[in-house]
Amino acid sequence: MKKEDTKAANKHVSTSTSLDDEQRVKVLSPGAMVARRFFRNRLAMVGLIIIICMFLFSFLGGMLSPYREDQVFRKTDSVLKDYVGTTKNNSYRLIPMEGKTLPSSISAGLERAVSAGEESFEANDTTYYLTEEGEEFYSILGGSQIATALALRGDYRFNENEGTTLSDQAKEAISEAIDNEEPTAEADGVEYQISQKGRQYQISVVEELGMATKRVFSAASENNELSYDFQFAVEKAIDAGESEVEIDGITYELDSDNDGESVMVFKDGEEYAYISYYVMNLIQSSDFLSLDLRREIERAVAAGESSFVFANEDGTEETYRIQSRDNQYTIRKYTETYLNDTYASPSKEHWLGTDGNGMDMLTRLMYGGRISLLIGFVVIVIEIVLGMLIGGIAGYFGGWIDTVLMRVVDIVICIPAMPLYLILGSVMDYLQVDPQLRIFMLCLILGLISWTTIARMTRGQILSLREQEFMIATEATGIRVSRRILKHLIPNVIPQIIVISTMELGSVILMEATLSFLGLGVKFPYASWGNIVNAVNDSYVLTNYWFVWIPAGCLILLTVLGFNFVGDGLRDAFDPKMKR
Amino acid sequence: MKKFIIRRLALSVVILFFVTFIIYSIERCLPSSFVETKARTMSEKPGAKPYNELVDELNAAYGLDKTIIPGYFHWASQAIRGEFGDSWEWNQPVTEKFGEVIWYSFAVGVIAFILQVGIAVPLGILAARKQYSKIDYGVTIFALIGISLPSFFFATLLKYVFSIKLGWFDLYGVVGRMHEQLSPIGQILDIAKHLVLPIATLLIVQMGSLMRYTRTNMLEVLNADYIRTARAKGLPESRVINYHAFRNTLIPIITILANQLPGLFSGALITETLFQIPGIGYTSYQCLTKGDIPFTMFYMTFIAFLTLMGTLLADILYAVVDPRVRVN
Numbered sequence: 001m002k003k004e005d006t007k008a009a010n011k012h013v014s015t016s017t018s019l020d021d022e023q024r025v026k027v028l029s030p031g032a033m034v035a036r037r038f039f040r041n042r043l044a045m046v047g048l049i050i051i052i053c054m055f056l057f058s059f060l061g062g063m064l065s066p067y068r069e070d071q072v073f074r075k076t077d078s079v080l081k082d083y084v085g086t087t088k089n090n091s092y093r094l095i096p097m098e099g100k101t102l103p104s105s106i107s108a109g110l111e112r113a114v115s116a117g118e119e120s121f122e123a124n125d126t127t128y129y130l131t132e133e134g135e136e137f138y139s140i141l142g143g144s145q146i147a148t149a150l151a152l153r154g155d156y157r158f159n160e161n162e163g164t165t166l167s168d169q170a171k172e173a174i175s176e177a178i179d180n181e182e183p184t185a186e187a188d189g190v191e192y193q194i195s196q197k198g199r200q201y202q203i204s205v206v207e208e209l210g211m212a213t214k215r216v217f218s219a220a221s222e223n224n225e226l227s228y229d230f231q232f233a234v235e236k237a238i239d240a241g242e243s244e245v246e247i248d249g250i251t252y253e254l255d256s257d258n259d260g261e262s263v264m265v266f267k268d269g270e271e272y273a274y275i276s277y278y279v280m281n282l283i284q285s286s287d288f289l290s291l292d293l294r295r296e297i298e299r300a301v302a303a304g305e306s307s308f309v310f311a312n313e314d315g316t317e318e319t320y321r322i323q324s325r326d327n328q329y330t331i332r333k334y335t336e337t338y339l340n341d342t343y344a345s346p347s348k349e350h351w352l353g354t355d356g357n358g359m360d361m362l363t364r365l366m367y368g369g370r371i372s373l374l375i376g377f378v379v380i381v382i383e384i385v386l387g388m389l390i391g392g393i394a395g396y397f398g399g400w401i402d403t404v405l406m407r408v409v410d411i412v413i414c415i416p417a418m419p420l421y422l423i424l425g426s427v428m429d430y431l432q433v434d435p436q437l438r439i440f441m442l443c444l445i446l447g448l449i450s451w452t453t454i455a456r457m458t459r460g461q462i463l464s465l466r467e468q469e470f471m472i473a474t475e476a477t478g479i480r481v482s483r484r485i486l487k488h489l490i491p492n493v494i495p496q497i498i499v500i501s502t503m504e505l506g507s508v509i510l511m512e513a514t515l516s517f518l519g520l521g522v523k524f525p526y527a528s529w530g531n532i533v534n535a536v537n538d539s540y541v542l543t544n545y546w547f548v549w550i551p552a553g554c555l556i557l558l559t560v561l562g563f564n565f566v567g568d569g570l571r572d573a574f575d576p577k578m579k580r
Numbered sequence: 581m582k583k584f585i586i587r588r589l590a591l592s593v594v595i596l597f598f599v600t601f602i603i604y605s606i607e608r609c610l611p612s613s614f615v616e617t618k619a620r621t622m623s624e625k626p627g628a629k630p631y632n633e634l635v636d637e638l639n640a641a642y643g644l645d646k647t648i649i650p651g652y653f654h655w656a657s658q659a660i661r662g663e664f665g666d667s668w669e670w671n672q673p674v675t676e677k678f679g680e681v682i683w684y685s686f687a688v689g690v691i692a693f694i695l696q697v698g699i700a701v702p703l704g705i706l707a708a709r710k711q712y713s714k715i716d717y718g719v720t721i722f723a724l725i726g727i728s729l730p731s732f733f734f735a736t737l738l739k740y741v742f743s744i745k746l747g748w749f750d751l752y753g754v755v756g757r758m759h760e761q762l763s764p765i766g767q768i769l770d771i772a773k774h775l776v777l778p779i780a781t782l783l784i785v786q787m788g789s790l791m792r793y794t795r796t797n798m799l800e801v802l803n804a805d806y807i808r809t810a811r812a813k814g815l816p817e818s819r820v821i822n823y824h825a826f827r828n829t830l831i832p833i834i835t836i837l838a839n840q841l842p843g844l845f846s847g848a849l850i851t852e853t854l855f856q857i858p859g860i861g862y863t864s865y866q867c868l869t870k871g872d873i874p875f876t877m878f879y880m881t882f883i884a885f886l887t888l889m890g891t892l893l894a895d896i897l898y899a900v901v902d903p904r905v906r907v908n
Contacts, residue, residue, distance in 0.1 A: 419880045427611065513732075517732045520869075533733055536736050550737075556730050560727075
């Protein structure tokens with residue numbers, strides 16, 4: 001507020017009583033005077049421009065932005081991922097025959113039997129027999145149950161499994177064996193084993209179940225599975241040192257190197273299978289490990305290299321890294337992965353980069369502004385309604401009503417607001433209140449706590465206005481009470497209300513931002529300036545991504561500053577005497 | 581004067597009664613599943629009491645088996661004796677934990693308060709003396725920025741510039757890594773160094789309103805008739821300002837400062853949390869977000885009490901320094 005303005009405005013009172021045009025022009029209505037004083041105030045104008053810009057930014061910007069508030073941007077990036085796990089095989093692998101099963105639980109017993117040089121071992125209540133076929137290569141025989149026999153008054157009823165029939169001689173031999181309590185019976189050159197379970201006898205026949213070897217077989221392509229016969233015959237051939245093997249009329253050529261450490265099997269001159277001592281597991285099972293890569297990995301692992309280069313099917317060279325731990329090797333490879341574009345630096349597409357969820361920062365700021373400003377206005381409306389009502393009643397009626405209402409105001413002022421918000425926020429967290437409902441609750445609570453400033457101010461104003469002559473005049477002329485309040489009291493309080501609510505608006509926005517920053521106000525997926533700055537709780541973000549938190553903080557500062565400038569300017573404009 | 585003080589005191593007791601009743605009702609209104617879940621989580625921490633004991637203690641302390649009004653009197657009679665139960669988060673009596681942490685908050689608060697008065701009052705007076713000058717605009721803008729700054733953002737900004745970019749201070753905490761090895765004086769200096777940023781945050785955020793308040797009141801005083809008289813008498817300008825004007829400006833300033841005085845104990849919740857200073861603010865923030873009901877209730881009662889004390893102190897001091905108030 002400039003001194004000259006006041007002088008100019010007051011000039012017409014002082015000089016002459018004549019009303020010439022020159023002086024008449026200078027007389028302005030009180031409203032126009034206020035407006036003129038306001039628009040002459042530089043700080044207030046700056047504040048007004050800031051607020052208008054914020055509204056345009058939030059409401060218009062949100063509409064113009066090509067992105068949505070919760071649109072997640074994704075990108076492809078090459079990430080070092082585990083590709084293959086490998087280790088040199090030191091234990092026997094069980095390969096069952098087609099149609100037979102070899103439970104993996106027997107492998108411990110098998111290892112024990114092999115190291116002790118025994119020919120049989122017990123596992124799962126069954127006896128298994130080992131036949132050494134070659135070096136570290138055994139075929140496993142075991143009883144497989146074919147029938148049960150039930151003792152009935154000295155006779156036996158046989159119950160055969162599907163697909164098997166016991167000849168009469170066999171039945172006779174078995175019955176005899178049971179009577180003599182012998183564990184085995186022989187008939188037609190087949191040995192039957194008998195074990196008792198209550199009144200029931202299980203008859204099983206010993207047959208070949210599969211083989212155990214330390215070598216690992218892998219096929220050259222996904223489609224051909226290596227048959228048991230093939231694996232058995234190739235094992236035999238390797239041990240015998242043969243370079244050719246014939247299975248089912250097809251001749252396979254064997255090519256072994258490293259003293260039989262690894263063997264390549266060719267069928268019709270093409271690679272068919274590969275046998276070595278390395279177990280390899282693809283981490284992503286959808287892929288197929290080609291034999292060439294398998295051999296390359298083996299070579300690199302055996303040589304103790306930490307990385308190697310291998311050309312894939314398209315001929316492009318890829319670098320693989322090897323990590324070793326306790327003889328376990330992990331081969332890692334840069335893989336193209338589709339992931340959220342988090343904390344991207346500012347670019348043409350994203351002017352302020354992206355946040356931790358891969359959402360466009362600028363768009364989030366626009367929508368956050370909407371929420372922050374809307375919350376501010378809703379809270380202020382609640383405050384004005386409550387504050388004017390209670391303050392007005394207290395001021396106008398006075399007496400005991402005034403006393404009671406003002407004590408209520410005192411009590412509300414004493415309620416600790418911040419701890420209350422925090423505990424309510426954590427209750428809402430616990431109840432998993434819907435984020436939208438949370439925003440409404442936030443408005444309500446903020447409004448219910450902070451109406452006291454307006455109530456006190458309204459009461460003070462009305463108390464002083466009540467004593468003034470014009471109010472006595474309204475009473476003397478017999479104007480209705482409602483008209484007195486609405487027409488004569490309220491308009492005189494309005495200027496103060498406008499000033500104080502503009503200032504309060506700033507502090508409400510500040511409060512909302514603080515609560516959202518603490519993670520208790522507006523929640524994801526909704527954006528608010530406060531919860532955008534919340535990302536700095538991660539020191540890494542604080543240190544490395546300024547564009548995530550500085551713009552949001554500056555927007556809060558500017559908006560609140562704008563409201564304070566305007567409030568200040570309005571106060572000066574309404575009440576030039578105070579010159580505050 | 582005596583009558584005035586007694587009246588104010590009696591009124592404060594009545595208000596305190598209602599405020600604590602509201603706080604007690606808030607506790608009663610918390611969903612019981614929330615309280616039980618929090619008690620269960622807390623009881624699983626090492627050294628914590630078993631769950632049943634926690635809930636039984638809570639029921640006993642708040643008279644949850646009684647209806648709300650007898651329950652309140654039961655709780656109030658214990659609270660008045662300072663028995664607020666054991667904190668779930670810290671496994672020790674609430675008041676004991678409070679006694680441990682309050683001094684950090686008080687130290688930060690007092691230093692910030694003294695600096696605030698020392699800087700804001702002279703600047704406010706300066707701005708009022710040179711109204712509409714560049715200094716005035718500078719002070720006004722500075723004060724308004726201080727009022728408008730979100731303290732969490734300003735604290736983060738300070739951390740970013742001074743801790744990360746310049747590396748002058750630590751990001752968190754109140755003692756350095758080598759604290760134990762330092763000499764006693766070194767230890768104090770170490771703590772002082774860690775308190776620089778939090779105090780700066782509090783200072784900037786709080787200073788604005790005091791600065792503007794001083795300026796407004798000084799302007800009002802400078803327009804008063806007795807100042808014109810003093811000038812007309814031919815007193816030197818320095819005496820007019822420092823003696824006649826300043827003493828009259830002090831009246832409203834003293835009342836507003838008296839209002840703030842009890843607040844020195846309440847702790848700056850946000851600032852302490854951001855810098856992880858183990859004062860009452862940070863401690864209660866942890867309790868509030870983790871649902872430590874006994875501590876929360878204590879803290880809320882404590883804050884309400886402090887606010888009330890502030891108003892009371894301001895009222896009484898106002899009557900003391902301004903004889904005009906006593907007459908009415």
